[in-house]
Amino acid sequence: MSVRITAARDKCVAGGACTVLCPTVFDLDEDGLVLLLRDEVEGPEVEAAQDAADACPGNAIEVAASGQAS
Amino acid sequence: MSEGAQQIPLYSSNLFSPEWVADPYPTFEEIRALGPVVYDCSQDVYVVTGYTDCARILGNVREFDQNNDLFITAYGGVVMEAADNPLHNQMRAMVQDDFRPDVLQERREFLGRVVASQIGPALERLGAGEEVEAVSALCRNLPIHTIAELLGWRLEDIPLILELSSDLDKVFKAWHDGSPRGERLRIAGIAASRRLNDYVRGVIADRRARPRGDLVSRMLGHPHAELISEQDLVAQICQLVFAGHETTSKLSGLILLALGQNPEQLRLLREDRTLLRRAIEEVHRWTPPVLHNYRYARETCVVADRSVPKGASLMVVQAAANRDPNRWEQPSRLDITRDPQGHLGFGFGMHTCLGMHLARLELEIWLDALIKALGEWEIASPVEWGPAGIVRGPQRFTIRTAS
Numbered sequence: 001m002s003v004r005i006t007a008a009r010d011k012c013v014a015g016g017a018c019t020v021l022c023p024t025v026f027d028l029d030e031d032g033l034v035l036l037l038r039d040e041v042e043g044p045e046v047e048a049a050q051d052a053a054d055a056c057p058g059n060a061i062e063v064a065a066s067g068q069a070s
Numbered sequence: 071m072s073e074g075a076q077q078i079p080l081y082s083s084n085l086f087s088p089e090w091v092a093d094p095y096p097t098f099e100e101i102r103a104l105g106p107v108v109y110d111c112s113q114d115v116y117v118v119t120g121y122t123d124c125a126r127i128l129g130n131v132r133e134f135d136q137n138n139d140l141f142i143t144a145y146g147g148v149v150m151e152a153a154d155n156p157l158h159n160q161m162r163a164m165v166q167d168d169f170r171p172d173v174l175q176e177r178r179e180f181l182g183r184v185v186a187s188q189i190g191p192a193l194e195r196l197g198a199g200e201e202v203e204a205v206s207a208l209c210r211n212l213p214i215h216t217i218a219e220l221l222g223w224r225l226e227d228i229p230l231i232l233e234l235s236s237d238l239d240k241v242f243k244a245w246h247d248g249s250p251r252g253e254r255l256r257i258a259g260i261a262a263s264r265r266l267n268d269y270v271r272g273v274i275a276d277r278r279a280r281p282r283g284d285l286v287s288r289m290l291g292h293p294h295a296e297l298i299s300e301q302d303l304v305a306q307i308c309q310l311v312f313a314g315h316e317t318t319s320k321l322s323g324l325i326l327l328a329l330g331q332n333p334e335q336l337r338l339l340r341e342d343r344t345l346l347r348r349a350i351e352e353v354h355r356w357t358p359p360v361l362h363n364y365r366y367a368r369e370t371c372v373v374a375d376r377s378v379p380k381g382a383s384l385m386v387v388q389a390a391a392n393r394d395p396n397r398w399e400q401p402s403r404l405d406i407t408r409d410p411q412g413h414l415g416f417g418f419g420m421h422t423c424l425g426m427h428l429a430r431l432e433l434e435i436w437l438d439a440l441i442k443a444l445g446e447w448e449i450a451s452p453v454e455w456g457p458a459g460i461v462r463g464p465q466r467f468t469i470r471t472a473s
Contacts, residue, residue, distance in 0.1 A: 011166075013166065013169070013170065013422070013424075013427075014171060014427070015416075015418075015419075015422040015426075016411070016412065017125075017129050017418055017419045017420075017422065020125060020129070020412065020418075021129055031171065032171070051129065051130065054129075054130075054131055054132060054419075054420065055129040055130070055131070055418075055419035055420050056420065057162065057419070057420050057421065057422040057424070058162070058166060059159040059162070059163070
């Protein structure tokens, strides 16, 4: 199953946990705000992306099953 | 426990002794040498010291619960620091915008004025060659003025708030200390917490009747205010005061000490002020005011390949993680030129410090003013640390301008 990832930069608080927990998907810009490297992942990365979403202090990251109408 | 699981070594600490609070790092290294997870019989907790393990536990709210009882005892209700979702996100959203780095830049000028008025007189005395008690003259007043202004509180109430906030800290100092000392501290801490609750109730009643442009009014007007009980709202505001003041003022004392005791680092910073932000982060890595946090295992879980039983308390030692040799080279060395990004001083994951960008900005403006006025300084007395606990910082020490 693949999932679609969104990161709301206006809710990002520059905590940086996402890049530690899921470095293949999340990066930080020079202000420490989140940058998405990819917006869709599958396989073992799904859990890492979900961990990053759970650990976000600003509730800025969403992980949703892809291919579904939103 | 599964057959392959590794044994967890036992240890009996004395984490509340005066020797420990003066320098807890040898104890942390002793525990680290025993293994990544060590059972401390005297506290009935599992002590975790590795960087990756500490970050994983703090970041994994599905497996590891915050210590709700501690925070309810300290603040009188559920606060976001201890809440699970959805409550955590609802509470955090009520205050989050005031603590965003871009929004905080607008407070630069205000913070500059607070720094000038609060430490100006002490800087003059130091400039004239006097010795000055650093904690009361340079560290205690800036963070409390900042948070009081943000919340819209009267400046004349600040001495009372300072007193109550200091006493409330005794709840944290007493946690996991079952001795008579712990009991004494706990009673004093809870009494202070109740008085601070009463003060906050008065502020809330006033802002309900006459809303203003302050954070308390914004919290009351936020759509989520209806989802939060009155008592939890009171507790949450108390937590903003305590966390905004106690940790930042202790970190400022630790910065003064660290740089005063490492004159070559202070000189480096004085000669290259672009290192200011990095120097503050590095001191925070090297000697964080929040030494550790507690977490509970929601189910039997695995930490560093060791099985930890359901319901166990874990002592996640951020101060030890910040000196993990697997994460940093020469971790016991203060080096303001290193990149300390990722240190756990502000925590990690969902409960990362709400006010971290405010603390950084306050300290940057404060330290810049100190260096401009004094150049370099030195420590002129022994350091008093006060009682040990979760939050550590010097209680009294004297400084003078370096000759």
